Amino acid sequence: MQVLADNLKHYRPPVLSPAKSQAVWYSPWTIKETPKGIYLYGDVGSGKTMLMDLFLDVVSGGKKHKNRVHFNAFMLDFHNKIHLWRQNPAAKKLGQDSAVDALVGDILRESPLLCFDEFQVTNIADAMLLGRLFNNLWSKGAVLVATSNRPPDDLYRGGIQRESFLPFIEKLKTNCIIHCLDSTIDYRLLNEKIRDIYYHGPKPKEHLDRIWDQLTECREGEPLVLQLLGRSLTIPVHFRGLARCSFEELCNQPLGPADFRIIAETFHTLILDDIPKLGPGVTRANEARRFITLIDELYNQKVKLVCSAACPPEDIFPREVDEKGKNEVSFGDEEIFAFNRVVSRLHEMQSKAYLESKHVLKM
Numbered sequence: 001m002q003v004l005a006d007n008l009k010h011y012r013p014p015v016l017s018p019a020k021s022q023a024v025w026y027s028p029w030t031i032k033e034t035p036k037g038i039y040l041y042g043d044v045g046s047g048k049t050m051l052m053d054l055f056l057d058v059v060s061g062g063k064k065h066k067n068r069v070h071f072n073a074f075m076l077d078f079h080n081k082i083h084l085w086r087q088n089p090a091a092k093k094l095g096q097d098s099a100v101d102a103l104v105g106d107i108l109r110e111s112p113l114l115c116f117d118e119f120q121v122t123n124i125a126d127a128m129l130l131g132r133l134f135n136n137l138w139s140k141g142a143v144l145v146a147t148s149n150r151p152p153d154d155l156y157r158g159g160i161q162r163e164s165f166l167p168f169i170e171k172l173k174t175n176c177i178i179h180c181l182d183s184t185i186d187y188r189l190l191n192e193k194i195r196d197i198y199y200h201g202p203k204p205k206e207h208l209d210r211i212w213d214q215l216t217e218c219r220e221g222e223p224l225v226l227q228l229l230g231r232s233l234t235i236p237v238h239f240r241g242l243a244r245c246s247f248e249e250l251c252n253q254p255l256g257p258a259d260f261r262i263i264a265e266t267f268h269t270l271i272l273d274d275i276p277k278l279g280p281g282v283t284r285a286n287e288a289r290r291f292i293t294l295i296d297e298l299y300n301q302k303v304k305l306v307c308s309a310a311c312p313p314e315d316i317f318p319r320e321v322d323e324k325g326k327n328e329v330s331f332g333d334e335e336i337f338a339f340n341r342v343v344s345r346l347h348e349m350q351s352k353a354y355l356e357s358k359h360v361l362k363m
């Protein structure tokens, strides 16, 4: 990482035209050899994100780096931008390649260094777009630094039309140094914890009522309607950046990453009632998936979570073992990784350090 940080100091990125012209123009003769990026993978809590952020601090001298994003957020945003770009009647005739080309230009104008936290491919829309998008980025001299829970060869494993995705994996290996952060320690578990932030004792409602009263100085709170991509979501009670909802209200409704992101950007603290045990079996699979997305979004925005649950974090998700000794077979590998990640995060979210961290507000 230090070598890459040094190389980036001398790296002359492609010259791009101003945003107004839509078309991307760049001068190949200004590109010096593009340094290889880094793809860092390993188990939950092994320090990948921490290392990437240390690296970015060195590279950007402590300033906020606009191209450091959570990978899901980046893809969601990219799909939305393609959609918007296509609304333009002139653009319609040009097709998706032109949209990707123009948008890549905008990204690289910020910086040729792209830092993606939690690189993962879980749906066909992303899988099919990634090859085109990254071929374009790499051909224009982008440098990718990414963290992931999986080695490149395991990305999108078992996904529909995976053969079309394989060339991307090869390109990724060519353009990045692939490094496994081999650590048997989940550093999150070593953190000093604040008691009863994650509560699974008797009288959970009364416990959370008390915390609400402490945080609001006994104010009542009122509902808030959030506008989400043409729909609205009512948060039953909120008071100055603090929201209170039940698990059912958030995870048993047709909500997705964009909805949870708006919640995470709007509130610095969420009091969440009644997280149930989601296993054994897969009958609550959709709730389990939504809960993963919710926790990932809250964690990424450093939202403080105070909650009541039916059991400790380790027991929330299905952990049945089949006769071959594998985990719950009806969930994909990607989801089993995600269960472990969420459990690890739920531990960190009770730590003093996390509770003292600053809420990431919308840029």
Ligand SMILES: Nc1ncnc2c1ncn2[C@@H]1O[C@H](COP(=O)(O)OP(=O)(O)OP(=O)(O)O)[C@@H](O)[C@H]1O
Pocket: 042, 043, 044, 045, 046, 047, 048, 049, 050, 051, 118, 147, 148, 149, 186, 187, 188, 341, 344, 348
């Ligand atoms: N070597 C280390 N020494 C001390 N603390 C560490 C170390 N590595 C990580 N940590 C701490 O452990 C916690 C988890 O680290 P981090 O978020 O970087 O893990 P991660 O590998 O990105 O996990 P995930 O796969 O869940 O995203 C953080 O609070 C971080 O500060």
Ligand SMILES: [Mg+2]
Pocket: 048, 049, 050, 117, 118, 147
């Ligand atoms: Mg991480």
